[in-house]
Amino acid sequence: MTAVPTPREPAQSHEPPDSRDEPPGPYGFIGLGQMGAPMAAHLAGRGLVVYDARPEAMAPLVDKGARAAAGPAEVAAGCRIISLMVRDDAQVEEVMAGILPAAAPGTIVAIHSTIHAATAVRLAERASPYRIDIVDAPVSGGFMGAQAGTLAVMVGGAEDAFARCREPFGTWADLVLHMGPVGAGTRAKLARNLLHFTAFAAVAEAQRLAEAAGVPLRRLARVVRHSDAVTGGPGSIMLRSTTAPLDPGDPLYGIMENVLALGEKDLSLALDLAAEHGVDTPLARLALDRLAEGLGLPPRISPSDSPRRHGE
Structure with a gap:
């Protein structure tokens, strides 16, 4: 480790003024x-x-x-x-x-x-x-x-x-x-990159499912890039100032309920497709189990209701 330098003596009157x-x-x-x-x-x-x-x-x-x-x-x-x-x-x-x-x-x-x-x-x-x-x-x-x-x-x-x-x-x-x-910028970057690289793992899971189902991966990638450019991707759902549960009177409550209904439906369908083709999709199962809580809503689907993982 490089030695820590010793602080200089306080500025004397003949030195230049503070550069502020x-x-x-x-x-x-x-x-x-x-x-x-x-x-x-x-x-x-x-x-x-x-x-x-x-x-x-x-x-x-x-x-x-x-x-x-x-x-x-x-x-x-x-x-x-x-x-x-x-x-x-x-x-x-x-x-x-x-x-x-x-x-x-x-x-x-x-x-x-x-x-x-x-x-x-x-x-x-x-x-x-x-x-x-x-x-x-x-x-x-x-x-x-x-x-x-x-x-x-x-x-x-x-x-x-x-x-x-x-x-x-x-x-x-x-x-x-x-x-x-100081430190808040780095904490923000680490949270941002958690989303970034977790999404990369989800991409790999989605590609495995698409490939098994006969979907051309490069065409799927074009669709993802196009639609994310239109919708804003995951950032479009980052609307709340707190992760606490939403009050039913909050204007966002109805919006998140709609997101939850669509998400639970589509994740359930994707998990059914994965089971059909023998593709393990643990991130999708976790997303389905935790989506409601993540959106600030009470759960509407229990783990026992979720599509079973392949082989269970």
Whole structure:
């Protein structure tokens, strides 16, 4: 583990004023991989300073006018907002060890990597004696969104730090949301990705059923992408501000009842088809058992009423 640097002494009267009162200045970007490089490219016209352990990763941005730094400390010395898009917690910690002793008070370090929420909180505590703000600001939208500048960014941190980051983040994101204090951005990203990758497992289950039933998978995929683009996919049902049961007088109650009726019918039919073709569909069974509760409604179908798994 890289040694934690010792905080500098409090600023003396001959030192420059806190950079919160200064113009933004150059923007730093550390980590120029598949996501970081296209994100940084959107900032190349504003005095961008970049660093990556691979010199060849910096070259395209230098060609666009960025300045290559020799390391994180050099980025920190000249920039008042610094983005990190490195691989994992260990790399974030290593880069931060170089930034903290070199950055001016009032610098903001934005961590875009998906890390443990506790890591962001711990780094914010470590940065506090330096008067450096940490925001955890993971992104969603993939390489395509990074290229197009259409990412979503979930920001955890102080209100004033978020306000300073909002405009530069908007060069590579078209949805910039403040989720709460430090750590909240990462918690939001982990919840979002739970949905993402659980859906991937459900995709595999649906494909197995479709293939067994003689459905052409690539045509089915076209239908899924088309209809999700129209309806909004799973996000279209994320309408509530709480997961508590809905009150019958809530305007959403009738909407969710309709969703439940359709969902129970269609999941039951899919499970019948799976049993007919000998395809095990555990996620579909779980979805049928838990759909009502997930929608905030009392259950209308018990596990004993659910279509039996194949072989039972």
